[in-house]
Amino acid sequence: MKAGKDKVIAFHYTLSVDSEKVESSHEGGQPLWILLGHGQLIPGLEKALEEHGAGDTLQVEIAPVDGYGERQEDQVQRVPKKYFQQAKHLKPGMVTVLALKQGGQRAVTVQKVGMSTIDVDLNHPMAGKTLNFDVAIEEVREATEEEIQHGHAHPPGAEAH
Ligand SMILES: [Zn+2]
Known part of the structure; x- marks a missing residue:
């Protein structure tokens, strides 16, 4: 299955800025679970994930305009x-x-x-920065109706809410 709107994706990522690691999902051990098409991710990353599936790895460079915006x-x-x-x-x-x-x-x-x-x-700390993501996609599946209503993904084992 390919990533796109109303799909749920699980992926690991490492974010670097100017060749320095900023954060990584590998530290917590759990991948990030995201409902695509609902504004959960910065636009550049959401776009890069589209059409990719489980097992894909990608390196994405995102300009500020597609990330956290330019500094004001x-x-x-x-x-x-x-x-x-x-x-x-x-x-x-x-x-x-x-x-x-x-x-x-x-x-x-x-x-x-x-x-x-x-x-x-008040600028976002990442405003004006070019973001480099290393992404490894673990899973892509259809979102449930409940996830679409809530506007976010429900990772496996999450409490009902
Ligand atoms: Zn929910």
């Missing part, structure tokens, strides 16, 4: 320290989570720590 310089903001949970431990370059006014939270990168404020970069 106007996405740096000065935020009062009280909005951070661990303000006194933060240093430039660290990624932390900031609660948003409109609800929810997002990962931000600390740029500068002042007396009462912290400058944070």
Whole structure:
């Protein structure tokens, strides 16, 4: 079976940026289970997986535009320290989570720590980066109706929810 919309795919991957490993599914041992066609993956990776099947390995280079987007310089903001949970431990370059006014939270990168404020970069840490994925596909199958309703894959052994 070939990967495509409304198929569930299981694959291992290693992500590298500038020849340095960033993360790998091999560390956790379990492959990543993804429902394709539902925005679970960055567009470039989703496209690269299409038409591939179990046993295929691929090397994919993804430009920022098909990954986490280009960096936007106007996405740096000065935020009062009280909005951070661990303000006194933060240093430039660290990624932390900031609660948003409109609800929810997002990962931000600390740029500068002042007396009462912290400058944070709201760009995704991978924005502006060319991503290199080494992918090994383990399985491709039809999604169940339940998976399509939920908008995500249900790995084997997952709890009902
Ligand atoms: Zn579900």
